[in-house]
Amino acid sequence: MNAPTPAHADHSLDSFGDAAASATRVTPGNALRPEDIAIQTVRPSEDVAQYALRLGDDSLILAQRLGHWISRGPEIEEDIALGNIALDLLGHARSFLTYAGHAWGKTEDDLAYWREEDEFRSAWIFEQPNGDFGVTIARQLVVAIYQRLLYSRLVESADSTIAAIAAKALKEVDYHRDHAIQWTLRLGDGTDESHRRMQAAIELMWPYVDELFDDDELTERVGDAGVRPSTLRGEFDAEIRAVLDEATLALPAVPRASGGGRRGEHTEHLGYLLAEMQVLARKHPGATW
Amino acid sequence: MAAAPLQSVPAPRPEDQDASVSPETRAGQAYFDRIIADDSRIEPKDWMPEAYRKTLTRQISQHAHSEIIGMQPEANWITRAPSLKRKSILMAKVQDEAGHGLYLYSAAETLGTPRDVLNQQLLDGKAKYSSIFNYPARSWADMGAIGWLVDGAAIANQVPLCRASYGPYGRAMVRICKEESFHQRQGFEILLELSHGTPEQKEMAQDAVNRFYAPALMMFGPPDDDSPNSKQSMAWNIKRFSNDELRQRFVGMIAEQVKVLGLTLPDPELRFDEETGKWIHMELDWQEFKDVIAGRGPCNAQRLARRREAHANGAWVREAARAYAGKQREKQMQKAGAA
Numbered sequence: 001m002n003a004p005t006p007a008h009a010d011h012s013l014d015s016f017g018d019a020a021a022s023a024t025r026v027t028p029g030n031a032l033r034p035e036d037i038a039i040q041t042v043r044p045s046e047d048v049a050q051y052a053l054r055l056g057d058d059s060l061i062l063a064q065r066l067g068h069w070i071s072r073g074p075e076i077e078e079d080i081a082l083g084n085i086a087l088d089l090l091g092h093a094r095s096f097l098t099y100a101g102h103a104w105g106k107t108e109d110d111l112a113y114w115r116e117e118d119e120f121r122s123a124w125i126f127e128q129p130n131g132d133f134g135v136t137i138a139r140q141l142v143v144a145i146y147q148r149l150l151y152s153r154l155v156e157s158a159d160s161t162i163a164a165i166a167a168k169a170l171k172e173v174d175y176h177r178d179h180a181i182q183w184t185l186r187l188g189d190g191t192d193e194s195h196r197r198m199q200a201a202i203e204l205m206w207p208y209v210d211e212l213f214d215d216d217e218l219t220e221r222v223g224d225a226g227v228r229p230s231t232l233r234g235e236f237d238a239e240i241r242a243v244l245d246e247a248t249l250a251l252p253a254v255p256r257a258s259g260g261g262r263r264g265e266h267t268e269h270l271g272y273l274l275a276e277m278q279v280l281a282r283k284h285p286g287a288t289w
Numbered sequence: 290m291a292a293a294p295l296q297s298v299p300a301p302r303p304e305d306q307d308a309s310v311s312p313e314t315r316a317g318q319a320y321f322d323r324i325i326a327d328d329s330r331i332e333p334k335d336w337m338p339e340a341y342r343k344t345l346t347r348q349i350s351q352h353a354h355s356e357i358i359g360m361q362p363e364a365n366w367i368t369r370a371p372s373l374k375r376k377s378i379l380m381a382k383v384q385d386e387a388g389h390g391l392y393l394y395s396a397a398e399t400l401g402t403p404r405d406v407l408n409q410q411l412l413d414g415k416a417k418y419s420s421i422f423n424y425p426a427r428s429w430a431d432m433g434a435i436g437w438l439v440d441g442a443a444i445a446n447q448v449p450l451c452r453a454s455y456g457p458y459g460r461a462m463v464r465i466c467k468e469e470s471f472h473q474r475q476g477f478e479i480l481l482e483l484s485h486g487t488p489e490q491k492e493m494a495q496d497a498v499n500r501f502y503a504p505a506l507m508m509f510g511p512p513d514d515d516s517p518n519s520k521q522s523m524a525w526n527i528k529r530f531s532n533d534e535l536r537q538r539f540v541g542m543i544a545e546q547v548k549v550l551g552l553t554l555p556d557p558e559l560r561f562d563e564e565t566g567k568w569i570h571m572e573l574d575w576q577e578f579k580d581v582i583a584g585r586g587p588c589n590a591q592r593l594a595r596r597r598e599a600h601a602n603g604a605w606v607r608e609a610a611r612a613y614a615g616k617q618r619e620k621q622m623q624k625a626g627a628a
Contacts, residue, residue, distance in 0.1 A: 034373075034374075060373075064368060067367040067368055067376070067380055068367070068368055070360065070364050070367060070380065070383050070384065070387075071360040071361050071364040071383065071387075071595070071599070072364075072595075072598075072599045072602075073599065073603065074599070074602065074603020074604075074606035074607055075603060075606075075607065076357065076387050076390055076391055076394075077391070078603075078606075079360070079384070079387040080384055080387045080388060080391075083380055083381075083383065083384035083387070084384065086380055087377060087380050087381055087384070090373065090376060090377050090380065091377065093373070094373050094374075094377070097373075108373050109372050109373060112373055113371075113372075132602065133602070133603065133606045134606075185613065186609050186610045186613040187606070187609050189613055189616065190608065190609025190610065190611075190612040190613045191605070191608050191609050191612045193605050193608075193609075194605055194606070194608070194609030194612070197605065276368050276369060277368060277369065279369055280369050280370075280371040280429055281371040281372070284371070284487060284489060284490065286487075287371075287486055287487050287489075287490055288372075288482060288486060289371045289372045289374075289375050289429075289479075289482055289483075289486075
């Protein structure tokens, strides 16, 4: 469960500097950064911007949740791993929000810190509380399998910026998925206690799975720039069923929650999350950091 | 090694002549003395005096514990960082600290004490860590002050440790120092942005510097005349410069940098003494230093409670991982047996 190391381990001193300290796994220099998107002049259409906003909000809210784990993990290695995943997601969020903001003359920070709760477009699973490590892993499992399927389709997006962000994100969520699967196997097929906790965690998350695959007017309008969520469901079910099987866990039979995040209707959890995330920025309107 | 000049080997000492000392020990001690005299490196499998092993195990594990406890004051601001870029930098930084903890525990393990044992010493309150992390990070500007002053002091302390006589420690420090210098830069940048921002932001920055200045200077340890272990550590080439020497050097650095920030250091006595070529700073409150070390600082109880809580909450996860690994091994063996 160590943080992944580069394939070509270079032990010379040159490899140790700030480049190695970077949290991203993509070689600095050819990675698409939010700053690169900020200087692009391409303005997305309103629909593409709204679509990018959803993708950005999903990752931002989950990064915020995962960031809380750092210094609280079950092992130092997990502080690093969950921190890495949070950083990757924050990077994706920054890119998508920056791009979306181009349509409205707003920056990533305008969108993250100055929108109200009902203006966020993330699905409900992303804002679910961390719970114990099992709950966090159950949430990661669902999200990482979903995001990997999504990004592997979005690399073909008709919108070249979305495609480029997806290409970078895909390499990273591939690791997130592996991390979540490895832990699901260990917790599911570990001890009686871990099995019980992991089964409960999967059941806790399951009501929020369906919303991820709901089509709506925006996903229709955005067309080839996006992915129709319902088309990912079959593969998702097959993948997660295989993992749960191997982990000796049962596929839950619980009803779905109504959802509504894509319309700005959220669970009670999001308000607290945003209150904490936004408090300092809002205390100092107009300030830069 | 082979070409080392003979005169660098110290003269035999009385204990070397002691008949109760085995020839192996005597040969080991001679080799060790020669390595130290040559300013070369001791490696894990080399013979070394017990006291050297003990001193290093203590120092490296304290250093590792400091990295791990030191994650907490900064993690305190990850969820509230005021911009996404700052949030991302802060997360990466705290994550680096976890990584430093890991390299250092690994370096300590090469001396023979497993990480679990070292970790238990921390949880039991038997091991020390840097006192600085027992101060609270009250404002966002503290992320700047911690980076600039605390990481700055750590670098001043640690750069000479890259040449420490114990190989694994020195090599771990090389990597850590590179990352720390990035940490210090980001801290300075936070303060620079604040000190050139709104009046409230500048006030926040000055307040943070005021609170972290003296504790950062205390990070170099007690004054030389009250630092009993320093002499031996210097003789062993673990420590290269005295506490006071490093402290005044650091003060000189930040005295210049603070001007760029447009802030001040809360030290009316700070000046460069032309005669000695050294920086003079105010008398530090060593009673406070001792109090914090003894557990009476603002956050000692909170920091340890958080570490214990994380460890206890993770117990079932670690047990699951062990149980799973056991099951996998069994399956492998069954497979091998069947074949």
